[in-house]
Amino acid sequence: ETGVTQSPTHLIKTRGQQVTLRCSSQSGHNTVSWYQQALGQGPQFIFQYYREEENGRGNFPPRFSGLQFPNYSSELNVNALELDDSALYLCASSFGGGAGQPQHFGDGTRLSIL
Amino acid sequence: SQQGEEDPQALSIQEGENATMNCSYKTSINNLQWYRQNSGRGLVHLILIRSNEREKHSGRLRVTLDTSKKSSSLLITASRAADTASYFCATDVSSGYALNFGKGTSLLVTP
Numbered sequence: 657e658t659g660v661t662q663s664p665t666h667l668i669k670t671r672g673q674q675v676t677l678r679c680s681s682q683s684g685h686n687t688v689s690w691y692q693q694a695l696g697q698g699p700q701f702i703f704q705y706y707r708e709e710e711n712g713r714g715n716f717p718p719r720f721s722g723l724q725f726p727n728y729s730s731e732l733n734v735n736a737l738e739l740d741d742s743a744l745y746l747c748a749s750s751f752g753g754g755a756g757q758p759q760h761f762g763d764g765t766r767l768s769i770l
Numbered sequence: 771s772q773q774g775e776e777d778p779q780a781l782s783i784q785e786g787e788n789a790t791m792n793c794s795y796k797t798s799i800n801n802l803q804w805y806r807q808n809s810g811r812g813l814v815h816l817i818l819i820r821s822n823e824r825e826k827h828s829g830r831l832r833v834t835l836d837t838s839k840k841s842s843s844l845l846i847t848a849s850r851a852a853d854t855a856s857y858f859c860a861t862d863v864s865s866g867y868a869l870n871f872g873k874g875t876s877l878l879v880t881p
Contacts, residue, residue, distance in 0.1 A: 660812070689868075698774075698858050698871030699813070712867030746812055755862040755869045756801055761812035 660749050660762035668768045669737050677732040677765045681749035687711070688730040689759065690722060693744040705730055706753035742769045774802075774859045774872035782878045789846040791875040793859030794839075800862045802835055803869065804844050807856045816844075816857075849879045 661680045669675050681688050687706045691699035701714035705724035719735040728749070734741060744766050748759035777792045793802070801820045805813040819826045819835045819842070826833045832845040846853055856876050860869040 691871075696873070698860075698873050699869075701868040701870065704867045706867075714868060748813075754866045755860075756866065758803065758815035758818055759813075759869060760815070761805075763810075763812040766810075 660747060660760050662745075662747055662762035662765050664765060665763070666766045666768075668770060670770050671737055671739060673737050674733065674735045675737060675767065677734075677745050677747075677767070678729070679732070679747035679749075679762060680729045681747075682760050685749035685751050685760070686728050687750045687753050688724055688728065689748045689750070689755070690730070690732045691746040691748065692716075693746060693764070695743075699746055702732070704753070704755075711753055737769050739769050742767060774861055774870060776857070776859055776872045776875040778875060779873070780876045780878070782880070783849055785849060785851055785879055785881050787849055787879075789849050789853070789877055789879070791844045791857050791877070793842045793844070793872060795842075795859075795861050795870075795872075796840065797863055799837070800866065802833075802842050803860045803862070804831075804833060804842075805858045805860060805871075807858065807874070809855075813858065846877075849877075851879050851881050853877060854879045 689704040690702040693699040703713040704711045708724045724730045744764045746764045748761045750757045774795045803818045804816040830847045835842045856874040858874045860871045
């Protein structure tokens with residue numbers, strides 16, 4: 657069973673730039689959720705994709721957007737980067753939509769904004 | 771905003787001792803989950819307890835849930851140095867698609 661993989665592991669950008677983060681879900685899973693974790697904080701829900709559709713969204717501005725592909729892998733895109741976007745971005749996969757099952761997390765992408 | 775809040779924020783114990791972490795939350799839930807995070811890594815699911823359950827066990831882990839007090843506890847028995855990590859509770863609220871995490875408890879187990 658292949659686990660959740662995220663790329664890249666680290667990324668450095670400057671304010672105003674755009675970034676794309678990638679996530680491959682665990683085999684057999686059709687749901688991907690993205691979370692932002694600032695230093696010393698718990699993860700904050702960004703959005704969830706279920707069967708290629710956005711299934712729910714947290715309190716993040718529209719410059720945070722995403723995609724899910726037919727193989728259920730996913731991308732997180734962030735436009736007009738701000739200093740506060742510096743964080744660990746985590747994706748989690750599961751089966752069946754929602755959050756009522758254990759979530760399987762990748763090791764995240766560490767994004768630093770200069 | 772964060773739904774759950776863990777207590778204590780930090781806990782330091784010796785190997786062999788038990789570790790207890792508590793979680794309080796604000797609104798009604800469908801289920802509550804506990805996760806572990808080693809430094810710089812992703813979260814690992816430990817246990818899920820549904821709102822109609824009161825206690826669950828998994829190996830050295832024991833989780834209780836008191837929905838009347840909106841609280842949960844995680845007990846790790848016979849702690850090992852490898853248990854050193856941050857522990858988070860997460861609630862699945864009525865929206866159903868998001869997990870709401872607390873700020874976590876940082877556990878240090880010394881040999």
